[in-house]
Amino acid sequence: MVRLSVNGERHELDLDPRTTLLDALRDHLGLTGTKKGCDHGQCGACTVHVDGRRVLSCLALAVAQQGREIGTIEGLARGDHLHPMQLAFIECDALQCGFCTPGQIMSAIAMLAEVEHRRQLDDVAIRERMSGNLCRCGAYPNILAAIRRVRT
Amino acid sequence: MRPFTYVEGISVADAAAAVHAAPAAMFLAGGTAIVDLMKLGVLAPAALVDVQRLPLGDIELDDRRARIGACVRNAQLAEHPEIRARWPVVREALLSGMSAQLRNMSTVAGNILQRTRCPYYRDPHSACNKRVPGSGCAVQTGWDRDAAVLGGSPHCLAVFPSDLATALAILDAIVYTRRGDGGARRLPFDGFHRLPGDTPERDTVLDHGELVTHLELPDLAIARRSHYFKVRDRASYDFALASAAVALDLERGHVRDARIALGGVATRPWRCTAAEQSLRGKRAELASFRAAADLALADAVARTHNGFKIELARHVVVRALSELAARPG
Amino acid sequence: MSTTSPRIGRPAERIEARIKVTGQARYAADVVLPGLAHAAYVGSAIACGRVLAVDTARAEQAGGVLLILTHDNRGPLGDLPNGDGTGLTPDPRPPLADDRIDYRGQIVAMVVAESPEQAAHAASLVEVRYEPAPFVVDIDDGAGTRLSDVPRRGDCAAALRAAPVTIDVLYSTPIQHPCPLEPHATVAHWVDHDLVVYDSTQWVLGDQAVLARAFGLSNERVRVLAPFVGGSFGSKVFTAAHTLLAAVAARRLERPVKSVLRRSEVLTTVGPRAATRQRIQLAAERDGRLIALRHHTRSHCATERDVADRDPFYEPTSGITRVLYACPNYEAVHDVVPLHLAKPGWMRAPGEATGLWALEGALDELACESGLDPLALRMRNHSSRDAHTGKPYASEHLRECYERGAERFGWSRREPRPRSMRDGDAWIGWGMATAAHPGNRDPASVRVRLDRERGGVHVTVATAGIDLGTGLYTALAVVVADALDLPGERVTVELGDTRLPPAPMTGGSNLTASVAPAALAACTRLRRRLLAFRRAPDESADWAELLDRAGLGDIEAIGTTDARPPGERHAHHSFGAQFVEVRVVPELGRIRVTRVVGVFDVGQVVDATTTRSQLLGGVLFGVGQALLEQQVHDPVHALPVHADLAGYLLPCHADVPDIDVEWLDAVPDVTFNAIGCRGAGEIGITGVAPAIASAVHHAIGVRLRDLPLTPDRLLAALAESPRE
Numbered sequence A: 001m002v003r004l005s006v007n008g009e010r011h012e013l014d015l016d017p018r019t020t021l022l023d024a025l026r027d028h029l030g031l032t033g034t035k036k037g038c039d040h041g042q043c044g045a046c047t048v049h050v051d052g053r054r055v056l057s058c059l060a061l062a063v064a065q066q067g068r069e070i071g072t073i074e075g076l077a078r079g080d081h082l083h084p085m086q087l088a089f090i091e092c093d094a095l096q097c098g099f100c101t102p103g104q105i106m107s108a109i110a111m112l113a114e115v116e117h118r119r120q121l122d123d124v125a126i127r128e129r130m131s132g133n134l135c136r137c138g139a140y141p142n143i144l145a146a147i148r149r150v151r152t
Numbered sequence B: 001m002r003p004f005t006y007v008e009g010i011s012v013a014d015a016a017a018a019v020h021a022a023p024a025a026m027f028l029a030g031g032t033a034i035v036d037l038m039k040l041g042v043l044a045p046a047a048l049v050d051v052q053r054l055p056l057g058d059i060e061l062d063d064r065r066a067r068i069g070a071c072v073r074n075a076q077l078a079e080h081p082e083i084r085a086r087w088p089v090v091r092e093a094l095l096s097g098m099s100a101q102l103r104n105m106s107t108v109a110g111n112i113l114q115r116t117r118c119p120y121y122r123d124p125h126s127a128c129n130k131r132v133p134g135s136g137c138a139v140q141t142g143w144d145r146d147a148a149v150l151g152g153s154p155h156c157l158a159v160f161p162s163d164l165a166t167a168l169a170i171l172d173a174i175v176y177t178r179r180g181d182g183g184a185r186r187l188p189f190d191g192f193h194r195l196p197g198d199t200p201e202r203d204t205v206l207d208h209g210e211l212v213t214h215l216e217l218p219d220l221a222i223a224r225r226s227h228y229f230k231v232r233d234r235a236s237y238d239f240a241l242a243s244a245a246v247a248l249d250l251e252r253g254h255v256r257d258a259r260i261a262l263g264g265v266a267t268r269p270w271r272c273t274a275a276e277q278s279l280r281g282k283r284a285e286l287a288s289f290r291a292a293a294d295l296a297l298a299d300a301v302a303r304t305h306n307g308f309k310i311e312l313a314r315h316v317v318v319r320a321l322s323e324l325a326a327r328p329g
Numbered sequence C: 001m002s003t004t005s006p007r008i009g010r011p012a013e014r015i016e017a018r019i020k021v022t023g024q025a026r027y028a029a030d031v032v033l034p035g036l037a038h039a040a041y042v043g044s045a046i047a048c049g050r051v052l053a054v055d056t057a058r059a060e061q062a063g064g065v066l067l068i069l070t071h072d073n074r075g076p077l078g079d080l081p082n083g084d085g086t087g088l089t090p091d092p093r094p095p096l097a098d099d100r101i102d103y104r105g106q107i108v109a110m111v112v113a114e115s116p117e118q119a120a121h122a123a124s125l126v127e128v129r130y131e132p133a134p135f136v137v138d139i140d141d142g143a144g145t146r147l148s149d150v151p152r153r154g155d156c157a158a159a160l161r162a163a164p165v166t167i168d169v170l171y172s173t174p175i176q177h178p179c180p181l182e183p184h185a186t187v188a189h190w191v192d193h194d195l196v197v198y199d200s201t202q203w204v205l206g207d208q209a210v211l212a213r214a215f216g217l218s219n220e221r222v223r224v225l226a227p228f229v230g231g232s233f234g235s236k237v238f239t240a241a242h243t244l245l246a247a248v249a250a251r252r253l254e255r256p257v258k259s260v261l262r263r264s265e266v267l268t269t270v271g272p273r274a275a276t277r278q279r280i281q282l283a284a285e286r287d288g289r290l291i292a293l294r295h296h297t298r299s300h301c302a303t304e305r306d307v308a309d310r311d312p313f314y315e316p317t318s319g320i321t322r323v324l325y326a327c328p329n330y331e332a333v334h335d336v337v338p339l340h341l342a343k344p345g346w347m348r349a350p351g352e353a354t355g356l357w358a359l360e361g362a363l364d365e366l367a368c369e370s371g372l373d374p375l376a377l378r379m380r381n382h383s384s385r386d387a388h389t390g391k392p393y394a395s396e397h398l399r400e401c402y403e404r405g406a407e408r409f410g411w412s413r414r415e416p417r418p419r420s421m422r423d424g425d426a427w428i429g430w431g432m433a434t435a436a437h438p439g440n441r442d443p444a445s446v447r448v449r450l451d452r453e454r455g456g457v458h459v460t461v462a463t464a465g466i467d468l469g470t471g472l473y474t475a476l477a478v479v480v481a482d483a484l485d486l487p488g489e490r491v492t493v494e495l496g497d498t499r500l501p502p503a504p505m506t507g508g509s510n511l512t513a514s515v516a517p518a519a520l521a522a523c524t525r526l527r528r529r530l531l532a533f534r535r536a537p538d539e540s541a542d543w544a545e546l547l548d549r550a551g552l553g554d555i556e557a558i559g560t561t562d563a564r565p566p567g568e569r570h571a572h573h574s575f576g577a578q579f580v581e582v583r584v585v586p587e588l589g590r591i592r593v594t595r596v597v598g599v600f601d602v603g604q605v606v607d608a609t610t611t612r613s614q615l616l617g618g619v620l621f622g623v624g625q626a627l628l629e630q631q632v633h634d635p636v637h638a639l640p641v642h643a644d645l646a647g648y649l650l651p652c653h654a655d656v657p658d659i660d661v662e663w664l665d666a667v668p669d670v671t672f673n674a675i676g677c678r679g680a681g682e683i684g685i686t687g688v689a690p691a692i693a694s695a696v697h698h699a700i701g702v703r704l705r706d707l708p709l710t711p712d713r714l715l716a717a718l719a720e721s722p723r724e
């Protein structure tokens, strides 16, 4: 039995050791908001939080995540109250097809938590720090705008 | 992925013994290299021994050295204020590679033990001596834009891709290990990675079941003025086409001592001692840097599509040294 | 409709954004059904030849395996439609039809198991023996076949001989891949002998037609759903092999089957943009006026049989070069080179993105040669009619795009001499190119339904068309809310379901132009019917009140857009002007785009928010095309070298320049459709790559003619160039 704590809820799952955290979330917990774009750590679509840090769930084995707190896109909103980053993404139209969006949002939230002086984050720094999240639709300029909005 | 058993390492000795005892067992750290390769069918360990919860996650510092636990995350190492002050090249190398997510997951030991990105190595259908000893090397007749220009052999031309390892190569780093039979080793970083020769399947001198426990960086005055410069196709989130780790000890515009290593162009982290030697006593200026860069690449061998790497690496060395020399010191 | 409508053209909020940012949008791979089984594939290890034997014994023993399909046991599938406009498959031969191998990665077996891990593992245990045959995977190694249809006007050869200025240059583009971030995925499910498919597609009706034919069913018995699709860029038009196989397996197992392609399978089995080699010959007067344009394109297609069996695929580069500039003599020749690769397909702005790379590049060279400003050269050759058919454009504002773009960019400050701007270690260069994309429109229908609700009415707009991130949900909501004068919250839009009124595939920037006018027509009908219940002609329209008076709980109408009639008097085309600034560090082979300005005429914009996003995305597609993207196949071993996202490089955040996009206001193309909109999905990409190359030339005086402009290419060009 693998014990996972996801968005504050505890789960006991009968998992194959091969199951990645991404597949555990999607196939076993029904949390399909986290996306699989490449399954090899090369796109960022599967970004989730583990103990508050952003990681790629496609390269993390689920069994190795026991005792850690996992956060996904589904855990951000409180009822109808969206997270400020989600709101900013809507306001700035920081998405098109939406497939990279959960990963971008999870990454952006953790990114802001990583820096002490958020206000000093200029565009170049934000772009570099967000470069692990690819967006084929090219929503990048609006994603940057959304992050700027939340940063201040 | 082939089915495997997952074992959580309890102690350093047990973890090493567990892998030592099972020929098809491997260590699991951040998983960013090994899980990737298992999905591709390149690696198929029967057991994974997870080392992430072993007490190897700390960075200890004193005047003489830094002692970096094997399981320290690459992000943690890059952000450490004292590492940044005393060994800036380490931080710069780490931040020039991977993505923030990958740096949060991956460990220092995992990074220097990652495998090549050679596309034939990553494709189980291709001939590759590194993956299947004796099967041949597809690059010799195939697509070689990414192949090494230094340190290759007729059996393998694969670039060793770690940025961190390139930085460590100029820092007199030491790798500490625990062997499966209980012994321990202290391995100078210089000899840690092997040339491919006719046994490209072995990247390092580690034995099966030998666990890396720590890296040590001795305090080094020259390391305080050190720098990493990397060129890649994409502006970020990409491996090096060519990179250089450099350090300079300057006195009144002259080079007292220099360190240079190349990444992205060689089959192992590539220290350029002749180039370093050539700089000693010279003025810290473009002409000296150019001469050093020529020496660094003197033995480089171009193949069909990778010749640009020689030219590029020269410029990268010159650029790295020039930027560093221009830094207030 | 007048452009003074309250909502048309204003920025709206993307109406499906909320479910996308909360992770609630359900894409095909997110569908979970009871008893779901999972598929994995075995791809051919050779590029050409035959499968001698597929040994599935070990795989069958592996845990959880339910079914293994090969060409020996796949069972019958009907003839697939192709070319009749109802549906498309990449290969007229259904998957697992026989033992023939045409490309590396071609599916040779499908494994279905209880879990995805089990399926993938079992697939790795399938052993295939092959009889390999010689192959060709490099366009420069293959022999070309001339296509018979040669568009021409005037006498190119004579004009080229006589002209005072001539340019004769070779431009190339590599194989590039649409590579949407969502991998192609299908869930197939049989319900009482009827097929239900959740698919990642651009065209639910195309899927339906193909699947119905494959299984000998009437169309009504196949339902395809695609409410959300994670990007496509041309790659999800064809009904993929794995979609058919998922349906076969689901029928065999009497269980739903999920099939999600791995990224490497997307990159090797889903058709890419064909590689091109393009020779452009220009003849001009000394003042830059074009006299002749000859455009010879070689592009790759699938195997010889593709050429022999039927129309081979070719990259339609000349579609744009024949119409764009006033030029009395024109000739285009196409050769196709069969390669042992997955059959190429469409990728965002097919033909324009490749054809303009060559033509605009050659024009930049002509400008240099003639000592003319590149913009002035474009102005001089401007045509207000389709240069090939001679039909006038119904609405054409390209000159204005040039002028406004130049002004926003500061083009007039450009010093023409290369190597005239430097900043630190970098040379700065400015370049420009024309952007262009035809107006496309196809038959479509939309149902609009009004429901009486507490406190008013609710509107539901429905069509089978698909929003790929392109903004169709929002555009339809805007049009309907505007036409019925209702607040946006009262409008729901339903898309991507074969049960909804038929709509064309999303492709060629056609969908808004086809569907939005149909929605408007439906609204007009509804209005007319309800307004009949007004007591006086000047009574204000309260739909709830009118419904009550009519004694109706709901009312609906279908609006349609017709096919374009043959012999239209006008041509319809979108245009734009794109200006680019680059920073080049020659010795590092480094080219970075720092600034892009684009001004476009896309007709009437329906929704400003999603239109802007489309144009921005198009520009970034162009940056990827120009600097990063290429798929190389090792000519000796046939290995697809760039078969993952660490090899096939998409632009990342750090590659993004400052982008300024603008469109001309109040330029509806009213004879095109009732709204006057043309669509903005593709034009954004079309001028970017040539503008970047033009800027690089301006920065350092080196001409690059082969995409992408990677460091090795730049270094090689510098080594050859006399300047450095």
Ligand SMILES: Cc1cc2nc3c(=O)[nH]c(=O)nc-3n(C[C@H](O)[C@H](O)[C@H](O)COP(=O)(O)OP(=O)(O)OC[C@H]3O[C@@H](n4cnc5c(N)ncnc54)[C@H](O)[C@@H]3O)c2cc1C
Residues within 6 Å of the ligand: A040, A041, A042, B026, B027, B028, B029, B030, B031, B032, B033, B034, B035, B036, B051, B070, B071, B096, B097, B098, B099, B102, B105, B106, B107, B108, B109, B110, B111, B112, B113, B114, B161, B162, B163, B164, B210, B211, B212, B213, B237, B238, B239, B240, C646
């Ligand atoms: C998309 C992508 C981009 C990347 N870009 C870069 C880049 O630009 N530059 C760069 O340098 N790297 C890059 N990497 C590689 C990355 O650095 C490595 O994947 C990572 O550092 C491996 O660390 P890990 O802890 O995850 O190792 P794991 O995957 O857990 O292990 C790697 C190997 O080391 C062994 N191992 C781990 N710990 C020990 C130990 N303590 N003792 C003995 N053996 C051990 C494992 O058995 C395994 O063989 C990239 C990776 C990806 C996926």
Ligand code: SF4
Residues within 6 Å of the ligand: B116, B118, B119, B120, B121, B127, B128, B129, B130, B131, B136, B137, B138, B139, B140, B155, B156, B157, B158, B200
């Ligand atoms: S270069 Fe090395 S890793 Fe690449 S195919 Fe040859 S042997 Fe394998």
Ligand code: FES
Residues within 6 Å of the ligand: A035, A036, A037, A038, A039, A040, A041, A042, A043, A044, A045, A046, A047, A056, A057, A058, A059
């Ligand atoms: S799916 Fe994990 S990084 Fe792409």
Ligand code: FES
Residues within 6 Å of the ligand: A095, A096, A097, A098, A099, A100, A101, A134, A135, A136, A137, A138, A139, C181, C230, C231, C469
């Ligand atoms: S919105 Fe489509 S990939 Fe980012």
